[in-house]
Amino acid sequence: MSARGTTILAARTTARPRVLRALRRAGLASLLALPVVVSTGCHETDPLESIHALQSQGEWLESASRLQALVEASPEDARLQLEYGKALLAVGEATRAIWPLRRATEDEGLAREAGVLLSMALLSSMNPDDAIAAASRVLELDPEAAEALFVRSRAYVAARREEDALNDADRYVELEPDDPQGRLLQLGILVMLEQLGEAEEAIAAAAPIFEDLADSKPEEAARFCVLEGVFAWEKGDREAGEQHLEGCLARFPEEPIAVIETVAAWDRAGEAEQATTIVRDALSRDPDRAEYRLMLAERLRAIGDDDEAEHVLREGTQRLEGPGPWLALHDFYVAIDDHAQAAEAMREALDRMSDPPAALRIAYADDLLLSGDLVAAEREAEQLPPPGVHLVRGRIHLARRDPAAARAALEEGLRLWPDNASARWLAGRAAEQMGDLPGAIAHYRESVRSDPARSPAAAELAEIYAAMGAGRDAIEFADRHLASHPEDPEAAALLLRLARRFDRTDASTRALAALAAMPGRKEPLRAEQAREQGSALAVAGSEDPAPRADADPSLESALIDAPRDPGVLLVLARALSAREPGSDRVVMLARSALMLGGGGEAGTLLGRTLVERGDFTAAIPVLQHAISSLPAPAIAQYWLGHAHESLGQMDAAREAYARSLEHPGLSAAERADATQRARAPLDDSRGRGPSAP
């Protein structure tokens, strides 16, 4: 039986999480990156000699390939297994390295070396328990095996056994006092354990070691310098921390870590202006360092100085080679919704790449499209491989008000790229504009499921469910939209509006709390109120449009503009019904109108169309529901009569025909037909098809 896996990890206090976070950021995170040290110790066989020669030239991949063939031929050769495992580790194939290294540990003479490497491979494969076990086996053979202590300490950290990790780290530092990695490991664990006094001592003890690295490894020395400053600052001695960080900047002006961490410290202190000055200075010292330029542009954007941000990024395109600066400029223009400029920047970036990735080419076509240049967008789209070509084409069709073609193209693209939340949203819009509300809902729901933050699909659903009178669903999706767009005041305003409409004070509270967390951004609330008034006017203007069969093109166009207006849906459905009775499209439109509150009129049309299609069983409940909601349901009764008659339910049919005559609404021909059918003895023996007058 295994004894592992039963540790009950006690909950720790988070009294000083900032210290931990700051120190982790400042360099202790680097401890998580496993340094793979691979020796090239020589083994006196010809093939291995040539392989070692390859390795000494850095040709690890080729050496791994040759070793693989040797292992294949001689799996019992432990030395080959060890060499193969080393080579796999060196090329980053840690999991694959496990198997040959484990075989190598079975050889007594290789157990120590292979065991350490196996432990490293296991740790890299997210298996700290086995990594601990492998290192422990090495330590049983040689309790002074420093590398095994080091890797086991790291494995204990991964297994959240910090006390054990510290014991090993302490022992490692005793054995290897001059190794900076060991010092950092020890320090990191002390901070995790919140033993800050001991951490301070460890910093002091390690300082001379890192001091010695200032020339040979300035990055490591700078990292440690910053760590000392952050430690002092976060411990509460801000002045000492500030001075220390300034000192680090002065000593290591070329090391980005010194700039980045000093900036982060000032930001944490709430002094963004000072932080920006440091970045600006760093950039002026080293104007070719892209990361400073990006940092500065981002900071300028954050304070609303878009002009200066643009200037900084554009200057980067003049100073620096390659596509990177142009991509940064592109992203900036996208962020400020200037897609024409974004397209130009992306074109420049693409021109600087020999084989640009499809994602960037899609982005370029998208920029062209959003800037209104549909012809150029289409030209680009045709050059794209699937699914890009389909997705961009779909968006172009949508912009050209051809929802059916848009939907077909988008759905073809989604077959290959089902997790594209934006494309799902667009497919939903296309479906809505075709009058297919259930299809639209399906796409919107799947967009939300894919990635609610990447599309407004949750907001669309909230609006649709609200239009359908489904308050609970409407609030649920408005909530989800706000959760995935927490910085968007429009999202909070939507929730607030729906909460008021459906009398949900809990949702109002959530919306107001979210808005309150967005200081100075209350305008959307007022905009929302204005929109509500506008919507009311729009709805009033679209009431009761007359059904005219010759108005299809304009009605289709009206549907694209107002896909959630049941009046528009109903008028279009009636027009189509006159021309294509019983068609799929009429069913789709009438059903959508019914879902959106089209009431008895929509139900009557849907029921009638179902009868015309021969789906009598489905038609009956739809018509009965329509009858219950209409004051004068003559037409619904008339078609209910047909449905019953067709199913051979003659008594019910006669009754429905008779009731249809009690109300106005039937045409003269329908009235005559209903009169005849209500009185005449119907053939009770079998159903018969409907015969519309």
Added chain:
Amino acid sequence: MRRPVLLPHLIVAALMVAAFLATQMRLDGDSRPRGDLEDLAALAARDDLNVLFVLVDTLRADHLGAYGYARPTSPRIDALAETGIRFEDHLAQSSWTKTSMSSIWTSLYPQHVGVLRSTDVISPEADLPAETLRRAGFRTVGLWRNGWVAPNFGFGQGFESYVTPRPGRPPEGFRRENPGFRLVGNDFDIVTSFDELLRTSGDGRWFVYAHMMDVHQYATDEESALFGPTYLDAYDNAIHFTDRAVDALLDLLEARDLRDRTLVVLASDHGEAFGEHGFEGHARDLHAEVTRTPWILSLPFRLDPGIVIDAPSENVDVWPTVFDLLGIELDAPIDGRSLAPEIRTALARAGGAPEDAGPRAPHPPRTRIAHLDRHWARAEVAPLHAVALTTDRHRLFYYPGRTDLYDRERDPAERANLAERDPETAAALRQTVEDYLASEPVWSGGVPQVELDDMQLGQLRALGYVVEGGR
């Protein structure tokens, strides 16, 4: 004196060899010899067998061709069934991976394992199949990508190596469901690890558990994106993609001439819902779409044709059956049972030896259990048990204060609740569930607990689960 004539003898000999090979070889890359009841009986005596357990996460049976699905989602898995043993009426023990997998490994119903919540751990008292096989001399390796079977939940017991393969280069056009919560890598990383394991293992026996995750992730690539734009389509595409990964595992066995030395077991932990009962995904209820899973055994020899076991089976039966076939005795308490007798009977019939099979009798009545604590992610609140009790005739769903009853034969989709129409059956079956819920885990030391750390929570959220806690 008659002159010796060589040619006719050569022709006859060649024809004999060809005829022999035709019985021993398959044309489509399956080199296993054809086998029969005798070969099945001989399995227990063989000392050269390996075991490959392929667990395809989130695989519903009714989306596989072998189980009657119209779409060609799974040609390779179907081929396994066509030349092996398929269990037609098979159920998983839960719709949540952790509970379901703990039942597969222990052959105990969830209440008896006690692993029902995010913090529960399989007891170290359990003697898991990997431990049994390791004692029997197998090299034991687990390749997993689902955080709910992580070693700190007790699932690594008995495995010499229990690892998540590092992600390699994904196939061209690789896509998966949720860009916001990505589980890194894909199932071909498992194939790569398996390849390395075989390369370096030599001749020793091994047991490999390959837990495939790409159906769960709705992963696909251009080659497998066959069926359309909806999420149900994407799910089918993912089955096709995973089917190729399974095929790649089998190809590795073929390439090393190990197919006739390997018993392949394919099963799943749960299915997936697409709104049939109001939910999408899994781990929310226990209806057929999330609990009817496949179970296929592919022996080290071909059955021609394959056989279908229609006796009721469930995931707790998987290891008792495998061990029975391998001649390994189990002495731990289990809820499952070996289906080996049914296999022998079916094979005897298929081989035209009804006298060996005995009279064809209806299988004995059986009651099967699936269980989900709907509060599995909320360790601080009381359990909210949902239990599905399946008899030959009915399926009862137990919820606190509510009972649903369905007729399995007339209503396999579980639409028409008969609980009010047939209160006596409902009450009797509900009592059975209550007795089950009153029972305790079998471990004397209770169910260990573990606190989820941030990294693990991150991994689990990457699977799309909303899990509370962390530190």
